[in-house]
Amino acid sequence: MSRIVYLNGDYLPEEEAKVSVFDRGFLMADGVYEVTSVLDGKLLEFEGHLKRLERSLSELDMDKPEGFDDLLEIHRELVKRNDVEQGGVYLQITRGAADRDFVYPKDAKPTLVLFTQSKPLLDTPAAANGISVIFADDIRWGRRDIKTVQLLYPSMCKMMAKAAGADDAWLVEDGFVTEGSSNNAYIVKGNKIITRGLSNDILHGITRASLLKYASEAQMEIEERNFTPDEARDADEAFISSASTFVMPVVKVDGSVIGDGTPGAVSKRLREIYVDESRKRAI
Structure with a gap:
């Protein structure tokens, strides 16, 4: 069974999650990310990761994506749907898709992606x-x-x-x-x-x-x-x-x-x- 991932408002099987070839994360590494650990099916240090994420976006003059205010709910839903006991939730925000240019695009819609990874964190x-x-x-x-x-x-x-x-x-x-x-x-x-x-x-x-x-x-x-x-x-x-x-x-x-x-x-x-x-x- 494939993982369920989150992409721009939708929960999708990983095989169906697609991002534009014009996304600036792909073309320019114009994106930020966070990884929140999961232990016993719960999130560790979520508030700290969210605060740092906001700082990263601010430092790059990048808009928050739609769904930003629901990130805790999205994290928990992914952990639940993918039955993660130990591992992490990876979150990435990019400036979005736009014609390739070094100048920041004015009207690009940020891309928001989250997925889980199950792996042992304790007795390794x-x-x-x-x-x-x-x-x-x-x-x-x-x-x-x-x-x-x-x-x-x-x-x-x-x-x-x-x-x-x-x-x-x-x-x-x-x-x-x-x-x-x-x-x-x-x-x-x-x-x-x-x-x-x-x-x-x-x-x-x-x-x-x-x-x-x-x-x-x-x-x-x-x-x-x-x-x-x-x-x-x-x-x-x-x-x-x-x-x-x-x-x-x-x-x-x-x-x-x-x-x-x-x-x-x-x-x-x-x-x-x-x-x-x-x-x-x-x-």
């Missing part, structure tokens, strides 16, 4: 054993705080990591780690959690914001600052965060084993806290 081998990362040059555009659909370089970085026998890449610019290819990056040194501060250089992670809040409430020490690749190699622990990974331990950085090569106490505790708190707040 990666969470139990940790992942490995390599370093790659960060050559992306300067507005990484806008969650756009132009994801070719992150895809290339993941392929670089795969070719090197690793799981992911941490990006480096001007001698400092910015973030992972699709996640925020952290190291732990002397029980202090260190992660890059917010700016246009990184995505303002929804999971990141909640995680730092929970860590602070648990009396964990946090330092938001740039850190170097050498600091990462020499860290006591390392981990990433994202909507789909929650808190994921990193046990090897650029070939250097972190700690004893197994997930550390801080990252394991943070993952437990994040999952527990997220379940309490799920809608």
Whole structure:
């Protein structure tokens, strides 16, 4: 049985969902997206994702699509129709279909697409054993705080990591780690959690914001600052965060084993806290 997807007001079998070849998301990567995790059939961090989506649209001077005010209902309906217990709901908004031109069209109607993906989020081998990362040059555009659909370089970085026998890449610019290819990056040194501060250089992670809040409430020490690749190699622990990974331990950085090569106490505790708190707040 095929998935049911949402496209511009209609719930359709995925085989019947069609978008114009003139859609600017296809021609120009002129679109934004969000991914909301689903746990126990409920949505995690929905309000945070919605707020960031509105910010992305505003930063690109993109109109809200029809149905925007019904997004919570649409998310829940897709989760129900597709019987999703664990996984996520992908949402994408583009500026719409118009004749190809670099100038924003005046009368294009935004395209709104949502679909679900079922996959395990909790008891995964990666969470139990940790992942490995390599370093790659960060050559992306300067507005990484806008969650756009132009994801070719992150895809290339993941392929670089795969070719090197690793799981992911941490990006480096001007001698400092910015973030992972699709996640925020952290190291732990002397029980202090260190992660890059917010700016246009990184995505303002929804999971990141909640995680730092929970860590602070648990009396964990946090330092938001740039850190170097050498600091990462020499860290006591390392981990990433994202909507789909929650808190994921990193046990090897650029070939250097972190700690004893197994997930550390801080990252394991943070993952437990994040999952527990997220379940309490799920809608």
